[in-house]
Amino acid sequence: MSTDKVYRASTTAPVNIAVVKYWGKRDAKLNLPTNSSLSVTLSQADLRTLTTASCSASFPASEGDSLLLNGEPSDISGARTQACLRELRTRRAALEAADASLPKLSTYPLRLVSENNFPTAAGLASSAAGFAALVRAVANLYELKDTPSELSKIARQGSGSACRSLFGGYVAWRMGDKEDGTDSMADQVAEAAHWPDMRALILVVSAAKKGVSSSSGMQQTVATSGLFQQRITTVVPENMATMEKAIAERDFEKFAEVTMRDSNSFHATCADTYPPIFYMNDVSRAAIRAVETINEKAGRAVAAYTFDAGPNAVIYYQEKDTEAVVGTFYHVLQGAEITGWKNESIKGLKAS
Numbered sequence: 001m002s003t004d005k006v007y008r009a010s011t012t013a014p015v016n017i018a019v020v021k022y023w024g025k026r027d028a029k030l031n032l033p034t035n036s037s038l039s040v041t042l043s044q045a046d047l048r049t050l051t052t053a054s055c056s057a058s059f060p061a062s063e064g065d066s067l068l069l070n071g072e073p074s075d076i077s078g079a080r081t082q083a084c085l086r087e088l089r090t091r092r093a094a095l096e097a098a099d100a101s102l103p104k105l106s107t108y109p110l111r112l113v114s115e116n117n118f119p120t121a122a123g124l125a126s127s128a129a130g131f132a133a134l135v136r137a138v139a140n141l142y143e144l145k146d147t148p149s150e151l152s153k154i155a156r157q158g159s160g161s162a163c164r165s166l167f168g169g170y171v172a173w174r175m176g177d178k179e180d181g182t183d184s185m186a187d188q189v190a191e192a193a194h195w196p197d198m199r200a201l202i203l204v205v206s207a208a209k210k211g212v213s214s215s216s217g218m219q220q221t222v223a224t225s226g227l228f229q230q231r232i233t234t235v236v237p238e239n240m241a242t243m244e245k246a247i248a249e250r251d252f253e254k255f256a257e258v259t260m261r262d263s264n265s266f267h268a269t270c271a272d273t274y275p276p277i278f279y280m281n282d283v284s285r286a287a288i289r290a291v292e293t294i295n296e297k298a299g300r301a302v303a304a305y306t307f308d309a310g311p312n313a314v315i316y317y318q319e320k321d322t323e324a325v326v327g328t329f330y331h332v333l334q335g336a337e338i339t340g341w342k343n344e345s346i347k348g349l350k351a352s
């Protein structure tokens with residue numbers, strides 16, 4: 001066999017937006033969380049990372065592994081990326097040890113090329129899709145037999161929320177209780193097709209990079225917030241159980257209430273961090289008031305807001321309520337960019 005042969009595999013991974021939030025690590029090295037979390041995976045038509053992994057004996061060993069992210073060379077020497085690549089190589093090496101006829105891909109330098117189909121500068125969660133795509137692309141290249149849940153344990157070490165992007169639909173990340181993290185992984189609660197009416201609107205309030213990174217923000221919260229203890233012992237376990245039931249029953253009002261309460265609880269623990277962390281701004285709060293107005297007018301919860309570690313709002317709603325929800329935002333939030341989920345006609349519209 002020619003040593004010049006280039007082995008290659010490509011994959012895409014979607015962005016996910018949590019409705020029960022991950023915030024807090026019990027082990028920062030292994031990315032083990034202090035609570036379970038649950039997210040909705042967004043359509044890959046709108047937000048996804050495409051990653052191609054290749055390797056060859058002909059790639060100069062002196063160049064080592066490399067990553068081209070959106071056309072720019074990117075540093076992969078960080079501990080998290082290295083942990084992912086090490087785990088993937090170890091699994092490939094085990095296959096090679098068991099079958100001498102397999103090419104020794106685990107010994108070749110890796111070239112990774114990754115592109116987001118959304119502006120990285122938009123301040124949207126890109127690390128989740130990024131690490132999920134990286135792990136699956138290399139796993140495909142190495143022809144690993146691991147299940148998505150097994151791969152989620154590797155992606156988790158790149159970025160916690162990345163473990164949830166290995167699945168579509170409604171996804172839970174079970175925190176687990178083992179010290180080595182072997183039971184801290186994601187599983188699918190329901191397929192997207194289970195609730196075909198579900199939609200998400202993303203309101204890009206600010207494209208600026210966030211002031212406090214998630215990693216350091218959550219460490220400060222764990223260390224200083226008293227409210228956080230109540231969140232992880234009582235609030236989140238209840239929200240996880242109620243949310244799973246709401247999804248199973250396609251109960252949008254319950255889904256909406258838990259989504260909004262959990263976002264509020266997460267941001268309350270941020271405010272209770274010392275010194276406090278503020279991710280939402282005045283426009284974010286205007287979005288919350290707009291959702292409240294929409295729901296009051298409808299006489300039921302037809303829209304649910306949630307905010308991550310930044311000011312951008314994600315609004316969940318059902319297709320039948322598009323006019324009430326998107327129509328109102330279209331008029332209310334002047335100057336904010338509106339992007340839609342599922343390639344709807346609202347994609348890319350400017351509010352006016």
Ligand code: 2P0
Pocket residue numbers: 017018020021022023031037127158159160161162214215307308309
């Ligand atoms: C989430 N966030 O559940 C929560 C809600 C932000 C707020 O997961 O340190 O980038 O890489 O494990 O995954 C953001 O945290 O943090 C996040 P690391 P990550 O989506």
